[in-house]
Amino acid sequence: MRNSGAVPSLIHTRNAVALSFALNGFCFATMVSRLPDIRSGLDLDNGSLGLLLLAISIGSVIALPLTGRLIDRIGATAVTRLGGVLVAVGLLVAMTGVVTDVVALTVVGFFVDGIGIAVWDVSMNVEAAEVERRFARTMMPRFHAGWSIGSFTGAAIGIPMAALHAPLLLHVPVFAAAAALATWWAAGAYLPPVVTHEDRQAVECSPWREPRTLAIGVMVLAFALSEGAANDWLSLALIDGYDVRHWVGVAGFTLFVSSMFVGRLVGPVFLDRYGRAPVLWGSAAAAFVGIVLVVFGDSVVLVGAGIVVWGLGASLGFPVGMSAAADDPLRAARRVSVVSTIGYTAFLAGPPLLGLLADHIGTLETLLVIAGLMVPAALTVFAARPVRPEVEQVAS
Numbered sequence: 001m002r003n004s005g006a007v008p009s010l011i012h013t014r015n016a017v018a019l020s021f022a023l024n025g026f027c028f029a030t031m032v033s034r035l036p037d038i039r040s041g042l043d044l045d046n047g048s049l050g051l052l053l054l055a056i057s058i059g060s061v062i063a064l065p066l067t068g069r070l071i072d073r074i075g076a077t078a079v080t081r082l083g084g085v086l087v088a089v090g091l092l093v094a095m096t097g098v099v100t101d102v103v104a105l106t107v108v109g110f111f112v113d114g115i116g117i118a119v120w121d122v123s124m125n126v127e128a129a130e131v132e133r134r135f136a137r138t139m140m141p142r143f144h145a146g147w148s149i150g151s152f153t154g155a156a157i158g159i160p161m162a163a164l165h166a167p168l169l170l171h172v173p174v175f176a177a178a179a180a181l182a183t184w185w186a187a188g189a190y191l192p193p194v195v196t197h198e199d200r201q202a203v204e205c206s207p208w209r210e211p212r213t214l215a216i217g218v219m220v221l222a223f224a225l226s227e228g229a230a231n232d233w234l235s236l237a238l239i240d241g242y243d244v245r246h247w248v249g250v251a252g253f254t255l256f257v258s259s260m261f262v263g264r265l266v267g268p269v270f271l272d273r274y275g276r277a278p279v280l281w282g283s284a285a286a287a288f289v290g291i292v293l294v295v296f297g298d299s300v301v302l303v304g305a306g307i308v309v310w311g312l313g314a315s316l317g318f319p320v321g322m323s324a325a326a327d328d329p330l331r332a333a334r335r336v337s338v339v340s341t342i343g344y345t346a347f348l349a350g351p352p353l354l355g356l357l358a359d360h361i362g363t364l365e366t367l368l369v370i371a372g373l374m375v376p377a378a379l380t381v382f383a384a385r386p387v388r389p390e391v392e393q394v395a396s
Contacts, residue, residue: 013191017128020124021128021144022147024183025146031094031113032154037098038168041098052107059117059118061341067079068337076333080123081187084183086113087120087179093112095169095172096169098168122336138271141263142265148261158171207331213325216383219321219376222373222374222376223317223321223377225346226377230310231253234256234294235249235253241295241362256311257311260315261315262315264315264316276320276386283315284374284377284378284381285374287309287314290311291367291371324386325339327386
């Protein structure tokens with residue numbers, strides 16, 4: 001076991017991890033806020049823009065399964081810093097491609113950005129889980145709420161930047177570079193590794209073969225689809241299904257996002273009091289009921305209540321899944337990598353598949369598929385129960 005060097009105070013580390021989450025969300029929202037300018041700069045239609053953004057998804061999907069091993073070898077501090085640098089470099093290259101009207105260069109930049117997003121995401125979740133374990137109380141949902149705060153901030157800055165037609169190269173890469181520098185500084189407060197690479201080799205086993213890890217992955221997949229479906233289709237479902245104005249659909253989505261944010265802020269109180277499994281069972285039930293109310297509600301009050309209940313129900317599955325995957329520091333990095341891969345694949349693949357289904361049965365009715373997925377989510381919640389870390393066995 002390695003135990004050298006001064007350990008930063010837990011409060012300092014907690015704040016550093018929260019900042020890492022916020023900066024990650026900030027970078028993402030900064031880029032998204034300029035998508036209309038990226039589309040017009042390259043003279044793309046919506047379909048072509050979607051294909052362009054697929055480069056980010058491909059980069060992330062390739063990097064996610066590999067990040068756990070990388071963290072095991074060089075630590076979460078170095079990997080988080082690497083992620084921030086890759087995001088900044090990727091966005092610089094991508095925006096240069098837009099300004100020079102070279103689509104291939106933008107594709108390369110977005111691919112690098114996707115890799116950076118993945119390694120940054122997994123490493124900060126691994127560190128967050130270790131901080132949570134040291135504090136001995138639930139904190140992960142609030143870290144994810146920090147990501148939302150960062151994304152809100154990035155969008156809030158991006159709106160006037162877009163309105164004032166600020167040059168892309170003076171907005172996206174500059175702010176991403178500033179975020180990368182801040183992340184580099186924040187990662188310096190991360191905790192030193194609990195175990196060495198040699199310790200991990202003593203219990204070497206592929207997490208892809210572990211029933212508990214895969215069950216957590218299934219649970220996270222269902223909750224991730226619940227969140228992703230709302231992000232991509234809720235506003236359209238309200239507009240198409242209830243023939244409301246565009247702003248009403250956007251207001252419904254805003255209500256959902258706000259409910260998720262509140263759920264992640266207050267969720268730890270219930271998780272610490274009642275435990276993971278009961279709260280997640282309640283979350284799955286709430287998401288199911290909320291979606292049903294959204295689809296079949298015959299009044300603004302019922303649909304609005306459904307959106308709130310759905311948002312609260314969808315808020316905890318993903319962050320609690322990250323915590324559960326990281327219960328054992330010996331295997332935390334690789335297990336979080338596996339669960340992240342499954343969860344983010346749902347985020348990436350789910351919305352397009354739902355879109356294809358919506359063409360046949362209707363946008364609003366398609367949401368019932370997500371309600372149905374809350375059943376396997378509830379059936380796999382048992383896997384999120386805390387386990388005794390094997391690091392204690394190695395130490396003994």
